Amino acid sequence: xxxxxxxxxxxxKIDTVxxxxxxxxxxxxxxxxxxxxxxxxxxxxxxxxxxxxxAGSTTEWDAASLDDAIRWLNEHAEFVNSQSYRMEEDIRQxxxxxxxxxxxxxxxxxxxxxxxxxxxxxxxxxxxxxxxxQTALRGLAExxxxxxxALQKVKDDYExxxxxxxxxxxxxxxxxxxxxxx
Numbered sequence: 001x002x003x004x005x006x007x008x009x010x011x012x013k014i015d016t017v018x019x020x021x022x023x024x025x026x027x028x029x030x031x032x033x034x035x036x037x038x039x040x041x042x043x044x045x046x047x048x049x050x051x052x053x054x055a056g057s058t059t060e061w062d063a064a065s066l067d068d069a070i071r072w073l074n075e076h077a078e079f080v081n082s083q084s085y086r087m088e089e090d091i092r093q094x095x096x097x098x099x100x101x102x103x104x105x106x107x108x109x110x111x112x113x114x115x116x117x118x119x120x121x122x123x124x125x126x127x128x129x130x131x132x133x134q135t136a137l138r139g140l141a142e143x144x145x146x147x148x149x150a151l152q153k154v155k156d157d158y159e160x161x162x163x164x165x166x167x168x169x170x171x172x173x174x175x176x177x178x179x180x181x182x
Contacts, residue, residue: 005042012038063162066155070148077144084137091130095123 015033022029095112111119113126 005040008038008041010038010041012036063155063159066151066158070151070155073144073148073151077141077148080137080144081141084134084141087130087137088134095127095130 013033013035016031018030018032020028021031111123113119113123
């Protein structure tokens, strides 16, 4: 039987009859109950709870599920990496600097964000944010690929250990036969 502690109250309140705590002190001090936080109550934040059947709820892994995880990592790495190059094509064109050299702006040196005061400064900040985002996306893609490679090694080691520990039916019969003969 499991004890669902999430349904317990947040606080515990106990009413008592007036119990004299310090009857010799004037005015008399009485205890007529007490209230305290229920430290036994469990709480599971919903934003940290995996969706039913989601990958976060999985606690067992086998070679097939490791293959799925490796595939997921590689697919996401490829997507993130391709986005870093697609954003380069689009954003550099919008900011009128297809070459990527010499900062922002077109051939006339004007800001692509307009002629208002500080437009060039804002465009420069945009360029810096763009560069850092692109670098971060490419770094994330590299980290995902590295995680996939590491997981592939874990899977290979797992399969090697399973193969080394596998006992054929003949070996099992021989071991059982040896055990009963002795």
